[in-house]
Amino acid sequence: MYLYHFGLSELPFNLTPDTDFYCELPVYRDAMNVLRVAIESGEGFVKVIGEVGTGKTMLCRMLLNYLEKRAQCAYLPNPYLSPNELRLALASELSIRVARTIDQYQLTEKINRKILKLHEKGKPVIVIVDEAQALPKETLEALRLFTNLETEKKKLLQVVLFAQPELDARLAQPDLRQLRQRISFSTNLRPLDLTSIQVYLSHRLKAAGFTTERIPGGELFTKSAIKVLLRNSRGIPRLVNVLAHKSLMLAYGHGKFIIEAADVRAAARDTDDVSFKSWWLGLLIALGLSGSLYGVVLSGWLP
Numbered sequence: 279m280y281l282y283h284f285g286l287s288e289l290p291f292n293l294t295p296d297t298d299f300y301c302e303l304p305v306y307r308d309a310m311n312v313l314r315v316a317i318e319s320g321e322g323f324v325k326v327i328g329e330v331g332t333g334k335t336m337l338c339r340m341l342l343n344y345l346e347k348r349a350q351c352a353y354l355p356n357p358y359l360s361p362n363e364l365r366l367a368l369a370s371e372l373s374i375r376v377a378r379t380i381d382q383y384q385l386t387e388k389i390n391r392k393i394l395k396l397h398e399k400g401k402p403v404i405v406i407v408d409e410a411q412a413l414p415k416e417t418l419e420a421l422r423l424f425t426n427l428e429t430e431k432k433k434l435l436q437v438v439l440f441a442q443p444e445l446d447a448r449l450a451q452p453d454l455r456q457l458r459q460r461i462s463f464s465t466n467l468r469p470l471d472l473t474s475i476q477v478y479l480s481h482r483l484k485a486a487g488f489t490t491e492r493i494p495g496g497e498l499f500t501k502s503a504i505k506v507l508l509r510n511s512r513g514i515p516r517l518v519n520v521l522a523h524k525s526l527m528l529a530y531g532h533g534k535f536i537i538e539a540a541d542v543r544a545a546a547r548d549t550d551d552v553s554f555k556s557w558w559l560g561l562l563i564a565l566g567l568s569g570s571l572y573g574v575v576l577s578g579w580l581p
């Protein structure tokens with residue numbers, strides 16, 4: 279691979295959300311601030327919405343790290359849970375020992391008692407759900423009922439939902455209006471702009487051991503390469519990673535030390551779900567359409 283060629287100690291653009299590579303760009307700083315304020319003010323529900331690949335799981339892990347000493351977290355990475363499974367998962371995350379056959383009423387009681395006990399010890403309980411757009415309606419409702427536990431000032435259990443925009447569509451339905459009203463804080467993960475992508479690339483490269491010494495000018499990606507990267511990734515970090523990794527491989531294959539626009543374009547041609555293909559597809563469709571229009575016009579003219 280290209281590690282030695284570029285002087286890296288590990289792959290800089292892996293797809294796993296590894297917090298060692300976390301880059302505190304304005305969009306993530308803003309979202310983290312909203313989360314901190316919401317949690318400190320003791321509100322019931324908070325949501326973080328982001329398109330696929332915009333960094334929700336990464337932020338979720340950063341939040342878990344931040345809360346480690348401050349709260350008792352219950353992390354639910356897989357939300358395809360029935361209400362009963364949710365209660366069991368919650369019990370397990372809160373270290374409550376129960377038999378799988380326990381009656382649901384007793385289980386709810388045990389969880390409530392544990393939440394109260396943790397509150398007395400000064401530990402707020404925070405349930406963090408990733409992929410929350412997939413939570414069944416009944417499970418969302420079960421979660422809402424747990425947030426009914428409160429003192430005069432604060433909820434005893436708070437819920438942070440990380441989700442794709444489909445969650446907003448679901449919350450707009452009338453049968454979820456009660457939950458919708460409980461969401462007092464929310465934030466959206468917008469795509470990265472040009473400056474953020476530049477900072478993002480440098481940050482991840484540095485975290486992977488890259489030093490600028492052997493590169494003339496100090497930047498591995500040229501300005502125009504970053505522009506092509508932005509256009510083709512639409513500012514989505516996961517696509518930035520895919521394209522950046524492939525561009526590095528291509529440049530390495532050609533024995534180059536600088537990534538240029540042509541390398542990123544070639545990487546984009548080889549990648550699903552990036553703008554390059556949709557751009558070409560759009561062009562082909564447009565050509566096809568204009569071709570058939572031309573045909574219609576011609577056939578109208580010809581006898």
Ligand SMILES: Nc1ncnc2c1ncn2[C@@H]1O[C@H](COP(=O)(O)OP(=O)(O)OP(=O)(O)O)[C@@H](O)[C@H]1O
Nearest residue numbers: 293295299300301330331332333334335336515516
């Ligand atoms: N703040 C960040 N700093 C560094 N890398 C990031 C950051 N945010 C996201 N990434 C990278 O972008 C990629 C996608 O991030 P992540 O998996 O968190 O997205 P997601 O929104 O959870 O995607 P999905 O909707 O598919 O679950 C990962 O490789 C991750 O390392």
Ligand SMILES: [Mg+2]
Nearest residue numbers: 334335336408
């Ligand atoms: Mg995710």
